[in-house]
Amino acid sequence: MMGEEQIDSDQWVDRYGDAMFRFTLLRVKDENYAEEIVQNAFLAALKAKESFAGKSTEKTWLFGILKLKIFDHYREMKKNQKYDFNVDDDRDPCEADFNGKGHWLALPFNWGINPEKSIENKQLLQILSSCMDTLSDKLRRLFVLREIERQDSEMICSELEITPNNLFVMLHRARNQLKKCLEEHLPERKQNA
Amino acid sequence: MHRYVQATIRRYGSISGLKWLKIGFHLALCEHCREYKTQLKTLRHLTQSLEKEAPDMETQGSLKTDSKERMKQLLKQK
Numbered sequence: 319m320m321g322e323e324q325i326d327s328d329q330w331v332d333r334y335g336d337a338m339f340r341f342t343l344l345r346v347k348d349e350n351y352a353e354e355i356v357q358n359a360f361l362a363a364l365k366a367k368e369s370f371a372g373k374s375t376e377k378t379w380l381f382g383i384l385k386l387k388i389f390d391h392y393r394e395m396k397k398n399q400k401y402d403f404n405v406d407d408d409r410d411p412c413e414a415d416f417n418g419k420g421h422w423l424a425l426p427f428n429w430g431i432n433p434e435k436s437i438e439n440k441q442l443l444q445i446l447s448s449c450m451d452t453l454s455d456k457l458r459r460l461f462v463l464r465e466i467e468r469q470d471s472e473m474i475c476s477e478l479e480i481t482p483n484n485l486f487v488m489l490h491r492a493r494n495q496l497k498k499c500l501e502e503h504l505p506e507r508k509q510n511a
Numbered sequence: 512m513h514r515y516v517q518a519t520i521r522r523y524g525s526i527s528g529l530k531w532l533k534i535g536f537h538l539a540l541c542e543h544c545r546e547y548k549t550q551l552k553t554l555r556h557l558t559q560s561l562e563k564e565a566p567d568m569e570t571q572g573s574l575k576t577d578s579k580e581r582m583k584q585l586l587k588q589k
Binding site for chain 1: 542543544546547549550551552553554555556557558559560561562564565566567568569570571572573574575578579581582583585586587589
């Protein structure tokens, strides 16, 4: 029908395989899991092929299915792995930035980056991606759910059975760890070092 | 107060108006806190951008050739 998208499953792997893999890898970190999830998404899409209404693009439709498979993976991980969301783990790297009275010891390092313009810097994105790999599994998972999937706090707390306060502390530590890591690898800083 | 502000910034959106007034006033005076807040803002922008860009960033990796072949075969068989 005119204006409606057609799907061609023979081309899926070549057209979207790599992009789907990278999309997944950002969320689950482990390459083997990422590959398995992409494969499951393709197979689920094949099963649901008849229900494709053609109102979205083939790509959007496939990525929608992929997202569902990633959430299935999160649930599976939660069932099989008992994460102990103890706030004493994963220390806050910014603790040392304050004295006993709660005053800053030194001015935070000026990144010299306009937040709005930072997104144009591909190198920074690459650094952030590598920094995310340095987070512990649990911090990464919380950070991805909140900042990348943009899930609301209530949902995350109920899914992972943690208190809101626990969530805020862990997210705070994740952000601070990423902030410190970015700071260490900023190209500007390397040039000045 | 500085430490308090740093710890409180993490709770965007869940703070009462009066606390925000106090923090806003403090931020206006505390250069350190402003710098910290700007860094977090940059981190947020970068994270959201990474979410959009990652699928197209070749440096983020790609499926192995044999994995691709296996997936193609599986799709053909079904």
